[in-house]
Each structure stands twice: as structure tokens, then as C-alpha cells.
Amino acid sequence: MIRTAWLVARKDLRIEFRSRVLLWQVTPFALLSLVLAGLALGPDKAGSSSSAPGLFYLVVLFVALSVVQRSRSLESAPGTRASVATLGLDPAGVFLGKSLALTLELWGLGLILLIGSVLFLHIALIGAVKALPSVAVTLGVMSTAGTIYGALTTGGEGPVTLLPLLTLPAFAPLLVAGERSLSAALYGGALWEWWVIVVVALVAYVAVGVAVYGVLEES
Amino acid sequence: MSGSFPLLAGLTFCAQPGTLVVLRGGNGAGKTSALRLLGGLERLNGGSGRVLDIDLSSGDRRGLRRRVGWMGHEGSFYEDLTVRENLEFAARSLGRPVEDIDPALERVGLGHRRSTPTRQLSAGQRRRLALGWILVRRPELWLLDEPHAALDRSARDLVDQLVLDALSVGVTVVVSAHDQLDARLAPDQVLVLSGGRVVEES
Structure with missing residues (x-):
């Protein structure tokens, strides 16, 4: 399982490195969204508004959906599914590998978004640094949940436009917990309580993914 | 059904x-x-x-x-990986020796294309790659x-x-x-x- 996970993660990351889709398409979109969010707040409120964490995670949601769809599209090209299916890869390993690659990609984008939030939403740099662990874990859970729901939409040959609709209920509690954690890091409050919720969600999604990913792929 | x-x-x-x-x-x-x-x-x-x-x-x-070795109509692989990387992924997935890849590519006439991204291959070359994929896997x-x-x-x-x-x-x-x-x-x-x-x- 671990060997398969490593193979799949390395393959997905290599494809991203080659295609530069994250660099030239998703990153500019993410930064432009942050700029628009900053403009929506207005120059007077940007630095002090408590909306900044929510706007940060709203952009994270858009970015996560793009990256999850991109990850699934790698596997769902005509013929690729059949070719790769004949490799008989361990589905739990595929799930872990795709989740790992997605997590690393989202970490990179999350870091850029945090820096962008300091620049465009004028959040405090020290608060952004304090929020790094909670943001990292939240993005990790979104990756694992996104991998599961991505397989649900393409494995069942449902339209990929279903992905945002299906993932939103899964992402919503994570976004709330992440937003509260970021708020606590920026403005004070109970940081660890929300952080623990996200960690529990991570464990749950990893367990569910390992157990059901094969079924979703076969469906 | x-x-x-x-x-x-x-x-x-x-x-x-x-x-x-x-x-x-x-x-x-x-x-x-x-x-x-x-x-x-x-x-x-x-x-x-x-x-x-x-x-x-x-x-x-x-x-x-x-x-089982499969060669479908599409002969599709990971488009952004090179010809060799696609076969390397298949070989490593199945625990086959990666040393078999280059001879297989030579055999199917893609030896000069090993570093070419798969998306740049013609339809016929994709079929050749599918054959190389089968040769490496030895099904x-x-x-x-x-x-x-x-x-x-x-x-x-x-x-x-x-x-x-x-x-x-x-x-x-x-x-x-x-x-x-x-x-x-x-x-x-x-x-x-x-x-x-x-x-x-x-």
C-alpha cells in the first residue's frame, strides 16, 4: 500500500511539475480572487476586518475544487482508466498517493494564499505564521475528502460538475473550523479546539478513504 | 448487462x-x-x-x-509524462524490472521517442506505446x-x-x-x- 501510494504521489506531482497547470492557471486565479476579496472589503476595512479569514478560506475552497478536479482528470481520460486498471494497483495506496500529492499541492498554494492575504487583505504576518499548522491540517483534510468525492463523481461516471455540489457539505465544517482557527491565530481565541476538530476529521477521512476508495473506483 | x-x-x-x-x-x-x-x-x-x-x-x-495486457482503441496514458516515464510507472507498479523498458521501446520502434511527452505522439505511436506497455508487463x-x-x-x-x-x-x-x-x-x-x-x- 505504501509503495503504491509513493508511486502514485510521485507520478501526480511529476505531471503537475511538467504541465505547470497549478503554476500558470490555479495560482493566478487564487491571487486574483484574493485581490478581488481585498477590493470587496475596501481599503479602510481590509486590515481590520474579521472577514479576512472567511475570505481566505473562500478562496481556498475555489482553489481546492480546481485542484481536486484537475487530479481526477488525470485518471479519467478515455483509455487511461483501462490502461491503469490493468496495473491492478492497491486502491488504498492509490487513495493515499493521490491525497498526498493533493495535500502537497494545496500546501504550496495555501502558503502563497497566506502570503497573498498578508499583502492584499492586510492580515498580521505573525498571525499568519501562527495559523500555519491549522491551515496545513485543514488543507490535508480537504485533500483527503476531495480525493474521495473526486472518485465518487468520476468513478460513477457522473458529471464532474457534481463535484462542487457533493464536496460542499464535506468541506463546510472544515472551512468553518479552519476559519475559526485562523481567526483565533489572528485576533486571539481558542486556537487548539478548532484545530483538534480538523485533526479528528483528517483521521476519519483517511480511514474512510482507505476502506471505500476501491469500491468507488469500481462502481 | x-x-x-x-x-x-x-x-x-x-x-x-x-x-x-x-x-x-x-x-x-x-x-x-x-x-x-x-x-x-x-x-x-x-x-x-x-x-x-x-x-x-x-x-x-x-x-x-x-x-492481462490491454491495448484499447485509445492507447491512452498519462499525457504529461514522457514515453519512458509511462512505462516506468507500469513496470514499478507491477514490480517488473525497469531495465526491460529500453529494450521494449526499441522493439516497438519508440527508442528515439523515450523522452517525448506522450501528448506529442501520433495515434500510431500511441498504439506502439501500448504494445511497449504490454511487453514491459509480460502478461x-x-x-x-x-x-x-x-x-x-x-x-x-x-x-x-x-x-x-x-x-x-x-x-x-x-x-x-x-x-x-x-x-x-x-x-x-x-x-x-x-x-x-x-x-x-x-
Whole structure:
């Protein structure tokens, strides 16, 4: 399982490195969204508004959906599914590998978004640094949940436009917990309580993914 | 079965190791469905079947797939990986030696293309890559879906020679085709399909 996970993660990351889709398409979109969010707040409120964490995670949601769809599209090209299916890869390993690659990609984008939030939403740099662990874990859970729901939409040959609709209920509690954690890091409050919720969600999604990913792929 | 009508019905045949079976028929006759079923890519919803001693209804379909070489219409791979990287992924997934990759690429005429991203390959070159994928994997059963489609004369000869080589070492080959195969390939069985049924057998 671990060997398969490593193979799949390395393959997905290599494809991203080659295609530069994250660099030239998703990153500019993410930064432009942050700029628009900053403009929506207005120059007077940007630095002090408590909306900044929510706007940060709203952009994270858009970015996560793009990256999850991109990850699934790698596997769902005509013929690729059949070719790769004949490799008989361990589905739990595929799930872990795709989740790992997605997590690393989202970490990179999350870091850029945090820096962008300091620049465009004028959040405090020290608060952004304090929020790094909670943001990292939240993005990790979104990756694992996104991998599961991505397989649900393409494995069942449902339209990929279903992905945002299906993932939103899964992402919503994570976004709330992440937003509260970021708020606590920026403005004070109970940081660890929300952080623990996200960690529990991570464990749950990893367990569910390992157990059901094969079924979703076969469906 | 799919929806309310069977994709295949009344398809009965037995292929011995090292034999060539040809499935012939027009578009929609059920050739590809039959191949996918044999490769464990589709679930058997009725009837019974065993491939490489694995039951198609209740057996380990993932285990079956690992022992099957598949060449579909599309010959699709990871577009942003190079030719060699695609084969390396297949070899490592199955625990095959990566040293086999370069000889396989030379064999299928893609030795000079090993560092080319797959998206830059022509349709014929993709089919050659699919053959290289099979050679690296060394499967016990080859399932070739219209292997001559989109190929020039030399590539068709290459396919035929590789099939002959595989048969000579005891690999079973099942091929779907619209038309007659090259005279060099003498099938042990020919099943003509129409509407998911065998209408002629020889």
C-alpha cells in the first residue's frame, strides 16, 4: 500500500511539475480572487476586518475544487482508466498517493494564499505564521475528502460538475473550523479546539478513504 | 448487462494457453465488451466464466487485471509524462524490472521517442506505446482491441510479429477485428459477433 501510494504521489506531482497547470492557471486565479476579496472589503476595512479569514478560506475552497478536479482528470481520460486498471494497483495506496500529492499541492498554494492575504487583505504576518499548522491540517483534510468525492463523481461516471455540489457539505465544517482557527491565530481565541476538530476529521477521512476508495473506483 | 438489455449473451468459448482467438463483427457487436469482460475490466452480471483460473463473477478481478495486457482503441496514458516515464510507472507498479523498458521501446520502434511527452505522439505511436506497455508487463493474456486500427503497414507487421512471438511462448491472445487478420496470423478460433451474440464460429 505504501509503495503504491509513493508511486502514485510521485507520478501526480511529476505531471503537475511538467504541465505547470497549478503554476500558470490555479495560482493566478487564487491571487486574483484574493485581490478581488481585498477590493470587496475596501481599503479602510481590509486590515481590520474579521472577514479576512472567511475570505481566505473562500478562496481556498475555489482553489481546492480546481485542484481536486484537475487530479481526477488525470485518471479519467478515455483509455487511461483501462490502461491503469490493468496495473491492478492497491486502491488504498492509490487513495493515499493521490491525497498526498493533493495535500502537497494545496500546501504550496495555501502558503502563497497566506502570503497573498498578508499583502492584499492586510492580515498580521505573525498571525499568519501562527495559523500555519491549522491551515496545513485543514488543507490535508480537504485533500483527503476531495480525493474521495473526486472518485465518487468520476468513478460513477457522473458529471464532474457534481463535484462542487457533493464536496460542499464535506468541506463546510472544515472551512468553518479552519476559519475559526485562523481567526483565533489572528485576533486571539481558542486556537487548539478548532484545530483538534480538523485533526479528528483528517483521521476519519483517511480511514474512510482507505476502506471505500476501491469500491468507488469500481462502481 | 447494462440498463435493460444484455451487452453480451450466448457468448461461449474456451481458449487454451498459447492460442489465438479472434472476435470479429461490426460496430456495436460486443467485441470490446467481451474483451473488457475477459480482462476483468467489467463485472460479469450473469452466466459464468473463468480467465486464468479466476472466476469472473466472484474472483479477484484486480488480481486478474495484473495478469492481462490491454491495448484499447485509445492507447491512452498519462499525457504529461514522457514515453519512458509511462512505462516506468507500469513496470514499478507491477514490480517488473525497469531495465526491460529500453529494450521494449526499441522493439516497438519508440527508442528515439523515450523522452517525448506522450501528448506529442501520433495515434500510431500511441498504439506502439501500448504494445511497449504490454511487453514491459509480460502478461499471460493479451487483449488487443482492433490492434491494426490507425497503424501503417510497418506498424501492422510489428503487431503481427509481436503476437506471433507471444503465442510462441505460451501467451494466449484474444484480438478483436473488423476484418480479416494478416495471413501470417492463423487464428485457432474465430468468433463472429453480432448484437452481443456469437452468430458464427470456426
